[in-house]
Amino acid sequence: MSSSTGLRTGLQGRSVIVTGAGSGIGRAAALRFAEEGARVTLADLDREAVERTVRETETAGGTAQAVVGDLSDQEVVDRVVVTAVDAFGGLDVLVNNAGIMDRMSALAETDDAEWERVIRVNLTAPFLLTRAALPHMLAAGGGSIVFTASEASLRGSAAGAAYTASKHGVVGLTKSLAVMYRKEGIRANAIAPGATATNIRVDAQGRSHGPGTIGPYVALAGKVAAAEEQAAAIVFLASDAASNISGAILPVDNGWSAI
Template sequence: MNFDDRVALVTGAGSGIGKAMAVAFAKAGARVVVCDIDAATAGQVAAEIGDAAVAATADIGDDSSVAALVETAVSTYGRIDVLCNNAGIMDTMALPADIPLAQWERVLRVNLTGTFLVTHAVLPHMLRQGGGAIVNTASEAGIRGAAAGAAYTASKHGVVGLTKSVAWAYAKDGIRCNAILPGPTMTNIANGATFDPTGSARLGPVLALGERLAQPEQMADAALYLASDAASFINGAIVPVDGGWSAA
């Protein structure tokens, strides 16, 4: 899994799974665009990686911000070979009748529309290059109805569908698109969140099935493989990385 002379753009790369992805691609030889909405954390990760990385700040839910992000990547490195759509936010575990409309719209805007916007902006460059690899971070909630609240669940089901659509549409153009479904992982996505008590109580028994916590590096390893030449005939795959939770 050698990424020499390739460029990887990773969103949500200031911490957690995204940071682990950025580090993993750099170790494998890629030059990395470390993107996060938090400029400070993006800068810290890029500094840790060193000369093979550049930091970028973007709100992936805003199309003008995304356009500037992709322009930064292309103007800095000339191309984008790998896109890891990793940035996302959690909901409050609220059930459908209880979720505020503002929360629904924000979660869908970041998790689903944001993934689309970055993909939409990167695809023309991959088409001109003659290929590329996209790895989306979906979730166990992308294949279940009881692994998160209504907004997060809907957004990640949408990411799964978008992954398959992109894979089908561009397979003949040398562009592959796959998704990983992380189970419970040691990240800060839920830090500071206040969870809806009714939803949390209803979802508790299912969430308890995923009691084993993964390390971010385990998710990054899966993404690295799916983006690599070793996975050259894997396209449209939805890959649980959950220690067997989805098999229960």
């Protein structure tokens, strides 16, 4: 951002964790942070994908390392944070980006397995990682945490019951953090992406009630964003250019949320 917009990001040399960094928004954010001179720890379940992002980051002149594992597992969460702190001397920025979609299921169609997995990955995992990161940020006198929420965090017509509930939960977590730790120098914000070109799968059941009901509303999304457009918003919120912004939920949706 600083090289293209003139904004002072203050990210040079900072230690940053990005989850879901093997592809899509996470990969784009990792590369953008590296362009700003940050040192990035990249977490993803897909070893091949996240290691490819590390290579791309290093080829571009950045400093990166990978941690592979399921972020709904406390042991993996602890390993991600310890790896970042040990390698880079602390932790300044956490980007809770990793997530999965549901099947667009309406509540009555949502089985326990779908509900529990979506909530575990989309809401519990960011909670666990943020809880593990906070002591290091508090000891350093501050830090920035950015969540990837969703258009589904702003309305009830963009996804199924499980995903919608999980992303509304992410918004609540963001705002609670912003209030609870504002005096300690912790900033917490979230982006709310609209339709975005990523490899996230939507295994919708075509004849079920949920997809049939949601379809006309999702059609209002309009332009499909590039992952890099979402990444630019993440890096801005994480940076010193947003130093007085906390508790904000930023739609990055080409105006979908304004309809």
